[in-house]
Every structure is written in C-alpha cells, then in structure tokens.
Amino acid sequence: MQPGNEIYSPAPDVQQTIRVIKGSQVISFDPIPDMIYGPQLFQLTANSSVGLPVSYSVIAGSSYATIQSGNKIKLTGAGTVTIRASQIGNVNYFGATAVDRTFCIGVRTLSAIIGDAEPCINTYRYNAQKIPVLIINGH
Secondary structure, three states: OEOOOOOOOOEOOOOOOOOOOOEOOOEEEOOOOOEEOOOOEEEOOEEEOOOOOOEEEEEEOOOOEEEEOOOEEEEOEEEEEEEEEEOOOOOOEOOOOOEEEEEEEEOOOOOOOEEOOOOOOOOOOOOOOOOOOOOOOOO
C-alpha cells in the first residue's frame, strides 16, 4: 500500500499471499561413555539446532538404566543400554530425527545387582574370601 503525497497519487493496493512453512531442526547428542555401575547420575547432553527442549528415553536396556530429572541417567544394573534423544517440534519447527546412543555398564566387583552374566566392559577378575573345602564323593 502506498498512500501518495502532494506530488504523487496513491498507488493501487496490491495483495499477495505468502506461505510460511515449518523449519527443520537437527539434534546433536554427545556420545555416552561406557560406565562402571555405581550410585552416580550421569548428565545427558543433547541439543536441538533451534534451541527447543530435547527429551530422553531408554529404548533398550531399561533393566540397567533409567532417566531421572529429565536429563540424567541412573544406573540400575550391568549391561548394554541405548538412550534416545528426541524433539517433537512445535508450531514453527518440524520434529527432529531422533538420535540414539548406546553404551555399556560394567561392574568392578560382584554384588547383588541385575545384569548380564558376562558384563560388556573389559575383562573382570573377581576375588573371593577363602571358602572351606567341600569334599564330594571322597574328592
């Protein structure tokens, strides 16, 4: 729209339609290091390229880890775990392609935890206290 002035007459109004489409976004998700079972919480670090909040879920190994406080992993056993970072989008942005990170939880010593019979980090050597000799069939 151009209303004109003392020198120029007003220009005819022109209307145009523009189509605004949603933008794309990408998730960056740092690798999760292999860990030794213990009470510590591990901070997850994933970000949306447009600054929207990222959510996390355990998609494999839920017997060995859980998500706490929205962005921390709590170790609950020994085994392989896969965490998914996702962002569903909003009115301005499409959802991002989810990113998965897999890591292993191992143990330092045998203890009463759930987990794989053969933990996945390195080789383990277990020491036990002396056990009285058990004689079976004279041997």
